Amino acid sequence: MKDMLFVARAYFPTIAKLPTQDKLSRDMKQNIQEFERILSESTTNADLPPHMQKRLEKMEAVIARAKTFPVDCNNVDKKLRYLLDLTEDKAHFHMKQSTFLYQLAIQTIPKSRHCLSMRLTVEYLRSHSSLDTELLPLTKFIDPELYHYVLISNNILATSDVINSIIRHSKERGNLVFHLLADRQNYIAIKLWFFRHSNKEATIHLLNVKNLNLQIFANKREGLHNPPLRRVGKSGLSFDNNFCTWMSGLNIVDLVKWRERNLIEIYRRLQLKSSTRVGALPVTFLTFHDMVYALDDSWAFSGLGHDYGIGTQAIKKAAVLHYNRKIKPWLELGISKYKVYWKKFLTQGDQYMAECNVNS
Numbered sequence: 001m002k003d004m005l006f007v008a009r010a011y012f013p014t015i016a017k018l019p020t021q022d023k024l025s026r027d028m029k030q031n032i033q034e035f036e037r038i039l040s041e042s043t044t045n046a047d048l049p050p051h052m053q054k055r056l057e058k059m060e061a062v063i064a065r066a067k068t069f070p071v072d073c074n075n076v077d078k079k080l081r082y083l084l085d086l087t088e089d090k091a092h093f094h095m096k097q098s099t100f101l102y103q104l105a106i107q108t109i110p111k112s113r114h115c116l117s118m119r120l121t122v123e124y125l126r127s128h129s130s131l132d133t134e135l136l137p138l139t140k141f142i143d144p145e146l147y148h149y150v151l152i153s154n155n156i157l158a159t160s161d162v163i164n165s166i167i168r169h170s171k172e173r174g175n176l177v178f179h180l181l182a183d184r185q186n187y188i189a190i191k192l193w194f195f196r197h198s199n200k201e202a203t204i205h206l207l208n209v210k211n212l213n214l215q216i217f218a219n220k221r222e223g224l225h226n227p228p229l230r231r232v233g234k235s236g237l238s239f240d241n242n243f244c245t246w247m248s249g250l251n252i253v254d255l256v257k258w259r260e261r262n263l264i265e266i267y268r269r270l271q272l273k274s275s276t277r278v279g280a281l282p283v284t285f286l287t288f289h290d291m292v293y294a295l296d297d298s299w300a301f302s303g304l305g306h307d308y309g310i311g312t313q314a315i316k317k318a319a320v321l322h323y324n325r326k327i328k329p330w331l332e333l334g335i336s337k338y339k340v341y342w343k344k345f346l347t348q349g350d351q352y353m354a355e356c357n358v359n360s
Helices: 002-016 022-041 052-066 073-107 111-132 156-169 184-196 255-260 263-274 283-287 312-317 336-343 351-355
Strands: 147-152 176-182 203-208 300-302 320-322
Touching: 002 022, 002 052, 002 073, 022 052, 111 156, 111 184, 111 351, 147 156, 156 176, 156 184, 176 184, 184 203, 263 283, 300 312, 320 336
Parallel strands: 147 176, 176 203, 300 320
Antiparallel strands: none
C-alpha cells in the first residue's frame, strides 16, 4: 500500500500538468488523499478499513493509466529520491527512538518493583520501633566457621531470590550468614522485607552502606562485565595483553589472602591516586590485578542477561546462573525462557507482592 502511494505521488505532478487528463488527475489525487488518510489512522493490517482490496485495485488501475502517458523522468526521479530520503530519515529516527526506549526500559525501575519498595517503606515507618529492638546474633556475623555471603544490591526481589535459592540448595542452612549492603534509600524497605520473611535457620545481616567506613565496597556494580584491557593504567601499573577484567556480580573471595596482601589499604591508596588522574583505570581493576581467576562455566554460568542462544542443558549443568549485562529477569524485557529459573525462587504469598503485581 505504501509502495503504491509512493509511485502515485511520483507520477501525479506530471499528470496534473496534462490539460486533457483532468479526470485522471482528479482520480489520482483522490486516491492519494484516501491512502494518506488510511495510513494515518492505521498502525497494523487489522486497523485497515473493510473492502481494502477494492481500494488497492482502484489505485493500481489509476497508476497503470498514468504510466501510459509520457512523463518527465527527471521529475519522477527527483520525487522518488525525495521519498527515499524521507523514508531513510524516518527509519533513522525510529532507530534512535527505539534505542532510547530500550535504554529507558532497562534503566528505569519497574513500576511493580517501585510499588513494592514504597509499600514496605511506608509500613516500616509505621512500625519501626518494634523492628529496631530486634536482637541480632552478632557472634554469627564474624564466625569464621560459618559460610558468609556478601550481597551488594538495592533490589529487594533480586536479593531475596538469591538468598532463597542458596538456602533451598544448602545442606547446612544453619551455617549460612548473609551480609546485605543497601543504600540509605532502600535500606528500610529491605529491612522490613527480611523481617517479614526471615528464615529461622540462616542468618541475615543488613547494613546501610552510608554508615560503613569501608571504601572497598564503593566501586562494586551489579552485573558488570567488561572486555579485556589493552592499555597501561595511568597509576603506573602496567598490564599485559592477556589481562582481563571480571564480572563483579559473582566473586568467591579468599579472605586469608585478602588480609595477607592488605588489599583494603592498597585499594584506598590507589583510590587517592586515581582521584587526581583523568582517565585512570577503575581502582578495583588495579587492586586485584593478577589476583583474579576464572570460574568454570559448569560452576558459574553467565550470559542469561544478553545471550538468547543458551541451551537448556548448559543451564541445567551450572551450579550458579548469572543474569549479567542489561536484560535482567525482573524486567519486562527479560528473556522469557530464562525467567523461569529466576521466578521459581521468588517469595510466594506476600501481600505486597500481590498488590503490586510483582509476579504478573
